Amino acid sequence: xxxxxxxxMNLEELQGAFGEFGIKKYRAMQVFRWLYEKGAVSFEEMTxxxxxxxxxxxxxxxxxxxxxxxxxxxxxxxxxxxxxxxxFPDKACVETVVMHHDYxxxxxxxxxxxxxxxxxxxxxxxxxxxxxxxxxxxxAQVYYFQRLLQVKGERxxxxxVMGSGEPMLNLDNVLHALDILHSDYGLCIGYRNMTISTCxxxxxxxKLTAAGRTINLAVSLHAASDSLRTxxxxxxxxxxxxxxxxEADAYEKNNGRQVMYEYILLAGINDSKADAQALAxxxxxxNCVVNLIPANPVPEKGFARPSQQAIDDFFQTxxxxxxxxxxxxxxxxxxxxxxxxxxxxxxxxxxxx
Ligand code: SAH
Numbered sequence: 230x231x232x233x234x235x236x237x238m239n240l241e242e243l244q245g246a247f248g249e250f251g252i253k254k255y256r257a258m259q260v261f262r263w264l265y266e267k268g269a270v271s272f273e274e275m276t277x278x279x280x281x282x283x284x285x286x287x288x289x290x291x292x293x294x295x296x297x298x299x300x301x302x303x304x305x306x307x308x309x310x311x312x313x314x315x316x317f318p319d320k321a322c323v324e325t326v327v328m329h330h331d332y333x334x335x336x337x338x339x340x341x342x343x344x345x346x347x348x349x350x351x352x353x354x355x356x357x358x359x360x361x362x363x364x365x366x367x368x369a370q371v372y373y374f375q376r377l378l379q380v381k382g383e384r385x386x387x388x389x390v391m392g393s394g395e396p397m398l399n400l401d402n403v404l405h406a407l408d409i410l411h412s413d414y415g416l417c418i419g420y421r422n423m424t425i426s427t428c429x430x431x432x433x434x435x436k437l438t439a440a441g442r443t444i445n446l447a448v449s450l451h452a453a454s455d456s457l458r459t460x461x462x463x464x465x466x467x468x469x470x471x472x473x474x475x476e477a478d479a480y481e482k483n484n485g486r487q488v489m490y491e492y493i494l495l496a497g498i499n500d501s502k503a504d505a506q507a508l509a510x511x512x513x514x515x516n517c518v519v520n521l522i523p524a525n526p527v528p529e530k531g532f533a534r535p536s537q538q539a540i541d542d543f544f545q546t547x548x549x550x551x552x553x554x555x556x557x558x559x560x561x562x563x564x565x566x567x568x569x570x571x572x573x574x575x576x577x578x579x580x581x582x
Contacts, residue, residue: 235290236264237365239409250289252282258414260286265368265415268376270295293318294369301575306563314571315373317366321359324392324571325370333386334378338370340403341394346428348449349461350493352527352573353393361399367406375416385416391426391447393572397433404440420444426491428464429473438480446480447489447520448473452499453507461499474511481516488517494540495524496533505543509550518553527570 233246243257259277263269272278272286300322301314309329316322323339344351345358370392375385388410390396396403403425410418426447427433437446450470452458458465477488490512494500512519521544524534535543540556547554 230289232289232291234293234363234365235260235286236292236294237363237368237406237409239405240412240414246289250285252285256282261412262414264292264294265409265412268294268372268379270376293365294372297366297369297373299373301571303571311374312571313373314575315370317369322572322575323362323366323370323394325373326392327374327385330387334374334383335387335389336371336374336385337389337392338367339392339394340367340390340396340399344394346395347463348428348451350451350495350524350527350530350532352529352570355529355573356576361402362394364402364405364409367402368409371406371410371416386418387422388418389424389426389447391424395428395430396425397427397430397437400433400436404437404442407442407444421486424489428462429468429470430464431468431473431476434473434476434480438476438483441484443484443486445486445489446477446484447491448477449493450474450490450508450519451493451495453504453511457499457504461495471511474515477517478515488515490517490519491522492519493522493524494535494543496535496539498532500535500539500543502542502546505546506550509547509552512552513550518555519547520555520557521547522557525570527573529573 238246240257240261243260244254247254247257256278260275263275269275271292272283275283296318297315299313300316303312310326312324312326314322314324321342323342325339326337328335328337339362341361342359343357344353347354371385371388378384390403407423409415411420420443424445424447425437426449428449434446437444451461455465455469458470481488492508508519521540523540524532526533544554544556
């Protein structure tokens with residue numbers, strides 16, 4: 230008999246499955262709490278269930294969250310950022326990062342194994358797209374860190390879906406996972422403390438709008454002209470940036486959350502005064518914020534980070550044009566915390582072995 234994976238099932242799914250297997254339905258809430266409030270990794274831990282029920286559970290279900298393995302771990306010199314390469318039982322691996330901010334712990338999640346968006350500056354797609362992550366695998370990344378934090382009396386209080394992969398191409402699983410994290414009997418993380426970042430998949434943004442959550446939307450813009458954006462982000466050919474911005478405006482109007490535009494600064498590519506003016510022209514009078522990200526150079530991609538002067542000038546041009554702008558607080562630069570870099574390196578080393 231093929232066992233069902235229990236980690237990633239929501240309350241209704243647990244109730245449905247328990248009914249099928251002769252486990253009392255009210256047990257579903259108890260199990261839900263064990264999985265998502267307490268972060269249990271085995272059925273034996275679920276001590277308020279009878280031994281017979283625990284046996285039924287292990288007969289019918291796998292609890293895979295406990296079988297993710299950290300195969301590489303890196304800690305930044307300042308101790309505030311930790312990055313792991315997590316491996317699932319099929320050997321697929323993804324990167325997950327935890328950042329210790331003054332307001333608490335934030336986890337940056339991957340949504341896919343690899344990526345096929347082919348952004349010119351990004352390491353995630355270097356070896357192509359492998360597969361979508363399941364809701365359980367998305368959650369397993371959060372709980373990997375949550376388990377380490379809870380023994381110190383701390384918790385994950387924010388999640389950003391900004392790791393490897395394009396979340397809008399796996400939106401059902403991403404939302405399923407975020408809804409579980411939001412639950413009062415999960416980690417109770419407010420939607421306002423969750424962010425989904427997209428390269429600009431219009432149907433995905435529309436679907437997120439319709440889902441009606443107050444999740445923050447981030448859009449990776451990186452250029453404010455069609456020709457440059459298409460060079461940097463081939464997805465611009467399918468979903469032109471002006472149409473993406475119009476869809477993001479609709480998100481802001483319907484869901485009441487200010488949109489964040491991410492803009493990587495790449496030396497000599499998109500960091501001139503004219504680029505800043507074009508960006509300001511595009512976003513003027515919108516309820517949005519621009520987050521400038523000085524590029525994290527990926528050796529395989531050949532882009533460089535601009536000088537501090539160029540970064541400051543770009544920032545000032547936007548400010549003068551009354552655009553809300555922030556400069557990303559760079560965390561973990563010394564441990565290659567940009568998307569996909571640790572995995573790309575591990576895969577390369579594996580190939581050369
Ligand atoms: N696919 C989604 C989410 C993953 S990327 C998206 O495109 O938004 C998360 C953010 O990291 C994006 O803004 C992406 O453009 C940025 N990023 C990727 N590679 C980077 C690099 N080398 N340096 C800095 N930021 C990078």
